[in-house]
Amino acid sequence: MNPLAQQNPHRRFNPLKREWVLVSPHRTQRPWQGQTEKTAAPPALQYDPECYLCPGNVRAGGARTDKYTSTYVFENDFAALKPDTPRFSSDEEGKGLLVAEGESGVCRVICFSPRHDLTLATMSVGGIRAVVDVWAEQSLELVSREDISYVQVFENRGAMMGASNPHPHGQIWASRSLPNEVVAEQAGQDAYLKEHGCCLLCEYRAMEVALGERVVAANDAFVAVVPFWAVWPFEVMILPDRHIADLEAMTSEERDCFSAILKEVTATYDKVFDTPFPYSMGLHPQPSDGKEHPGWHFHVHFYPPLLRSATIRKFMVGFELLGGPQRDITPESAAETLRRAALR
Amino acid sequence: MNPLAQQNPHRRFNPLKREWVLVSPHRTQRPWQGQTEKTAAPPALQYDPECYLCPGNVRAGGARTDKYTSTYVFENDFAALKPDTPRFSSDEEGKGLLVAEGESGVCRVICFSPRHDLTLATMSVGGIRAVVDVWAEQSLELVSREDISYVQVFENRGAMMGASNPHPHGQIWASRSLPNEVVAEQAGQDAYLKEHGCCLLCEYRAMEVALGERVVAANDAFVAVVPFWAVWPFEVMILPDRHIADLEAMTSEERDCFSAILKEVTATYDKVFDTPFPYSMGLHPQPSDGKEHPGWHFHVHFYPPLLRSATIRKFMVGFELLGGPQRDITPESAAETLRRAALR
Ligand SMILES: O=P(O)(O)O[C@H]1O[C@H](CO)[C@@H](O)[C@H](O)[C@H]1O
Ligand SMILES: O=P(O)(O)O[C@H]1O[C@H](CO)[C@@H](O)[C@H](O)[C@H]1O
Numbered sequence: 001m002n003p004l005a006q007q008n009p010h011r012r013f014n015p016l017k018r019e020w021v022l023v024s025p026h027r028t029q030r031p032w033q034g035q036t037e038k039t040a041a042p043p044a045l046q047y048d049p050e051c052y053l054c055p056g057n058v059r060a061g062g063a064r065t066d067k068y069t070s071t072y073v074f075e076n077d078f079a080a081l082k083p084d085t086p087r088f089s090s091d092e093e094g095k096g097l098l099v100a101e102g103e104s105g106v107c108r109v110i111c112f113s114p115r116h117d118l119t120l121a122t123m124s125v126g127g128i129r130a131v132v133d134v135w136a137e138q139s140l141e142l143v144s145r146e147d148i149s150y151v152q153v154f155e156n157r158g159a160m161m162g163a164s165n166p167h168p169h170g171q172i173w174a175s176r177s178l179p180n181e182v183v184a185e186q187a188g189q190d191a192y193l194k195e196h197g198c199c200l201l202c203e204y205r206a207m208e209v210a211l212g213e214r215v216v217a218a219n220d221a222f223v224a225v226v227p228f229w230a231v232w233p234f235e236v237m238i239l240p241d242r243h244i245a246d247l248e249a250m251t252s253e254e255r256d257c258f259s260a261i262l263k264e265v266t267a268t269y270d271k272v273f274d275t276p277f278p279y280s281m282g283l284h285p286q287p288s289d290g291k292e293h294p295g296w297h298f299h300v301h302f303y304p305p306l307l308r309s310a311t312i313r314k315f316m317v318g319f320e321l322l323g324g325p326q327r328d329i330t331p332e333s334a335a336e337t338l339r340r341a342a343l344r
Numbered sequence: 345m346n347p348l349a350q351q352n353p354h355r356r357f358n359p360l361k362r363e364w365v366l367v368s369p370h371r372t373q374r375p376w377q378g379q380t381e382k383t384a385a386p387p388a389l390q391y392d393p394e395c396y397l398c399p400g401n402v403r404a405g406g407a408r409t410d411k412y413t414s415t416y417v418f419e420n421d422f423a424a425l426k427p428d429t430p431r432f433s434s435d436e437e438g439k440g441l442l443v444a445e446g447e448s449g450v451c452r453v454i455c456f457s458p459r460h461d462l463t464l465a466t467m468s469v470g471g472i473r474a475v476v477d478v479w480a481e482q483s484l485e486l487v488s489r490e491d492i493s494y495v496q497v498f499e500n501r502g503a504m505m506g507a508s509n510p511h512p513h514g515q516i517w518a519s520r521s522l523p524n525e526v527v528a529e530q531a532g533q534d535a536y537l538k539e540h541g542c543c544l545l546c547e548y549r550a551m552e553v554a555l556g557e558r559v560v561a562a563n564d565a566f567v568a569v570v571p572f573w574a575v576w577p578f579e580v581m582i583l584p585d586r587h588i589a590d591l592e593a594m595t596s597e598e599r600d601c602f603s604a605i606l607k608e609v610t611a612t613y614d615k616v617f618d619t620p621f622p623y624s625m626g627l628h629p630q631p632s633d634g635k636e637h638p639g640w641h642f643h644v645h646f647y648p649p650l651l652r653s654a655t656i657r658k659f660m661v662g663f664e665l666l667g668g669p670q671r672d673i674t675p676e677s678a679a680e681t682l683r684r685a686a687l688r
Pocket of ligand 1: 034314315316317318319320326500505506507508
């Protein structure tokens with residue numbers, strides 16, 4: 001890494017989204033007198049009678065969660081997207097300034113385990129494999145629908161990331177339209193393929209593996225890196241070695257490796273500040289909008305907010321909202337912290 | 345407003361950034377068992393001996409804050425941007441994937457008042473006018489510098505928005521490069537001008553004033569609306585009536601009107617949940633990159649996170665980070681809530 005960049009404010013380019021991030025490596029000395037977060041003790045109970053995601057309990061909407069024994073999927077009782085939305089498209093006043101269109105889709109909740117006290121980090125690789133299989137099954141079912149162009153699988157983990165329940169679970173929001181981030185990444189990968197004649201993330205993965213300084217974990221089929229253009233302090237991207245576009249393209253061995261690296265990354269996170277590490281994570285498979293996406297390389301993003309300790313987070317506010325993202329530690333030093341944590 | 349959109353999930357188009365926001369009007373019924381925020385009692389002391397922004401006190405970096413009596417500007421002791429950064433540009437491996445460049449700039453802090461217990465909402469219009477004048481002075485000085493292309497004036501208000509001190513203050517981050525958000529808004533305004541032969545925000549302002557349903561406040565020279573494409577629950581945009589591109593173009597009367605509407609919006613916010621309303625706000629003047637920006641219309645964004653009460657916020661997590669922004673209440677109902685609050 002350019003030594004000038006290690007010590008001085010600089011911008012880095014994110015070729016996936018074709019946007020910049022501001023890096024201010026010298027800034028971590030500043031004292032923090034602002035908000036501190038509560039640390040969350042991991043739930044102690046294997047079954048919590050008050051938890052609506054524990055097997056057999058009644059949910060707020062009135063439905064009862066099955067007495068499931070592995071994973072469990074149900075339609076979100078308060079879904080942001082619904083399948084039966086009327087289609088409309090309006091441009092009040094006809095000047096392109098008040099444009100709205102009906103959006104349909106499906107929102108589901110996926111419980112990762114019947115055990116209330118587990119997390120991806122503490123589940124067995126076999127247990128995570130069951131989750132990966134459900135993600136794949138659900139995706140396959142949803143992408144085959146005419147009215148779905150994208151299936152967004154994600155997990156909000158921890159109260160700090162808006163999770164309203166500590167029971168291990170994630171969500172699927174599948175929509176008729178392509179979400180903004182997917183549109184940007186599609187354009188970025190497509191442009192790279194056109195210009196360089198090869199896949200952006202294949203090239204990038206090979207480069208990172210050769211350099212090593214941002215690699216956090218690797219196994220027979222996947223690698224986890226702090227991206228060169230990371231925005232969140234300990235942001236991680238997981239990439240398959242092979243150029244595959246979605247879960248369906250993975251072999252059974254690859255699904256095992258994927259499960260293993262998910263456990264490795266989340267378990268490493270928990271060691272960084274000796275606290276259950278909050279994050280939002282999500283899968284980015286290719287769009288299922290009926291078009292070809294030869295440049296799309298499957299990947300997973302982890303966006304964790306903690307910066308300095310279990311109680312001091314990075315705030316994406318002021319300049320970040322009005323200008324653009326800014327980070328205080330370099331991706332290289334974040335990767336080193338993660339590698340050290342992994343050894344503990 | 346299209347009645348179908350009032351009751352059904354839909355997307356709205358933001359022509360400034362040319363991106364979509366997902367609106368799920370039916371979703372507010374969902375129960376909230378997640379994180380709740382601490383409510384902040386407004387500071388009671390006019391002078392706090394522990395506050396490094398109060399006149400005459402020593403800051404963490406060792407410098408002493410002057411015994412100021414109106415506004416006060418100083419270089420940020422822990423600046424994210426510095427003027428003397430070495431210029432460099434690197435593309436390790438030469439494949440466009442590890443691109444970095446030195447970024448220089450200036451970060452300053454602006455105290456709005458010597459009084460520790462005041463806020464924009466509780467300051468007098470005259471007091472705010474002094475702040476507007478400092479913003480204008482600072483901007484004028486900074487844009488005249490060769491090494492500055494953008495002057496981002498902003499305020500993070502409240503611990504929830506990362507403010508580390510309740511003393512009324514804002515910041516300026518001025519940079520050599522144009523920040524992402526400014527690049528996007530520049531492209532959006534430019535494209536609109538080219539396509540329609542008129543200014544996007546002039547058209548939009550006129551439309552909103554005629555319709556009324558999203559207007560929150562108005563005076564002789566400014567209007568405040570919840571934008572049709574608002575992302576944050578009670579997001580507000582302030583627009584000047586005249587097509588002016590920055591603070592320098594404002595007449596003295598306009599600066600008074602600007603000060604008055606800033607007070608009106610912030611005071612209204614505090615009434616919504618009877619709590620000091622957290623937000624990030626910032627000015628968006630035209631870039632000062634030496635180019636012409638005929639389509640740029642000066643505006644102010646307010647991005648406040650509270651959704652349902654003083655303690656329940658909107659989380660921009662999971663789907664929002666991986667897909668795109670989503671909101672639960674319509675901009676029209678948010679505007680009505682704000683108008684009602686203003687009357688209290
Ligand atoms: O400069 P401050 O007030 O210490 O810091 C605050 O505002 C900055 C600019 O939006 C952010 O980068 C920080 O995350 C936030 O805590
Ligand atoms: O659906 P949940 O878990 O209640 O809600 C959480 O995740 C959603 C999807 O990222 C967000 O829109 C909400 O703001 C967040 O609180």
